[in-house]
Amino acid sequence: MDYQAKYITDDIKLSWYEDRFFKSDILFDHHMLIWFISGETKIVQADATYFFKKGDIFLIPRNQLATIINYPKDGQPHKTVVMHLTTTRLRDFYASLPVKPSASESQKIYGFSNHPLLESCLASLVPYFDMTDLPETIAALKITEAIHILRAIDQGIDHVLANFEEPGKIDLVGYMEKNFMFNLPLEKFGYLTGRSLTTFKRDFGKAFNTTPQRWLTQKRLELAHYQFIEKKKKPIDVCYEVGFENLSHFSYAFKKHFGYAPTTLLGQAAGH
Incomplete structure (x- = not known):
């Protein structure tokens, strides 16, 4: 499998797969915001199956189980920009905000396809992947910008991003x-x-x-x-x-x- 990745920081990467497909069962430790440059992905969860393609943007909340199958498409590799929204960074972001999230049991994946603000934010990261030395502050600003945009386009997203509870004992x-x-x-x-x-x-x-x-x-x-x-x-x-x-x-x-x-x-x- 020909897999490559470039990192701006540990939390922002450009990844691509040249192979026929790549499959993985994943538990996400952090929220993941993903923008598709090319290729297709099928995400299978217990209650739903999602398909994403070029131009799509979606958010996968943390602590979710999913089978992810990545495919090249139309002669183009499977290529994405991935941004991790870590619990540490989100705690800092929400520390001064009067937000009290209700516990969300939703296992859904949030789609934000073709949203100009979000696409502009993520597309602006691409030139940074060719730089050898990018200040950490620049990357942090881009993540903060993405969080602000998510909150502007989905008023309920605080219940996902500001929920820091760990899984409790369940059936x-x-x-x-x-x-x-x-x-x-x-x-x-x-x-x-x-x-x-x-x-x-x-x-x-x-x-x-x-x-x-x-x-x-x-x-x-x-x-x-x-x-x-x-x-x-x-x-x-x-x-x-x-x-x-x-x-x-x-x-x-x-x-x-x-x-x-x-x-x-x-x-x-x-x-x-």
């Missing part, structure tokens, strides 16, 4: 049933359900009477089987969307669990 069964297709370390699942790794494993064993890894594999394979039968999807698409990292491992696990290969189901589907 483990409900959360895992909803998010099992995301291939994250167990420590991250523990964090998102408000538990240490040890407590997560203990509570999981009590709730499901099996280990997390066995349960996750079975749930992902059952979802894959459903996708083949009901949605008529291709193995390459199903593999990544249900939480496997490569097609050969997925095919092996599928055949071991069900006794036949995914291609068998596709043949049956074609025959009906």
Whole structure:
């Protein structure tokens, strides 16, 4: 995979992928503001799937689970400007403002496509990537500018950006049933359900009477089987969307669990 990135600071980068696609399951530690220069991205969450293309701008709030698949498009690489809105920087920004956010349980991604102010702010960063020495203050000003613009175009965004709470202890069964297709370390699942790794494993064993890894594999394979039968999807698409990292491992696990290969189901589907 031919991946390259240039950084202005740790919080602002220009990234591009030349390969056919790049897939990753991600838990975002910071809010991420992204502007598409070229290429396409599919973002799959538990409740929604999003597609973004050239010119689109979107904000992914922190502590969200998502499968991200990046594609080149029309002979152009997948190329984006990414700005991290860190908790530290946002605390400083909101320290003097009378904002009291309500707890937001929304898992949605915010789109701001073709907004001239926001696009101008992010496009103005591109020349900086060719500079070898950019003062930190300049980068900080650009991030502050982006926050001001977000607040001007979406009055409800404070409930996202000014919410600094960490995940509390929540219903483990409900959360895992909803998010099992995301291939994250167990420590991250523990964090998102408000538990240490040890407590997560203990509570999981009590709730499901099996280990997390066995349960996750079975749930992902059952979802894959459903996708083949009901949605008529291709193995390459199903593999990544249900939480496997490569097609050969997925095919092996599928055949071991069900006794036949995914291609068998596709043949049956074609025959009906």
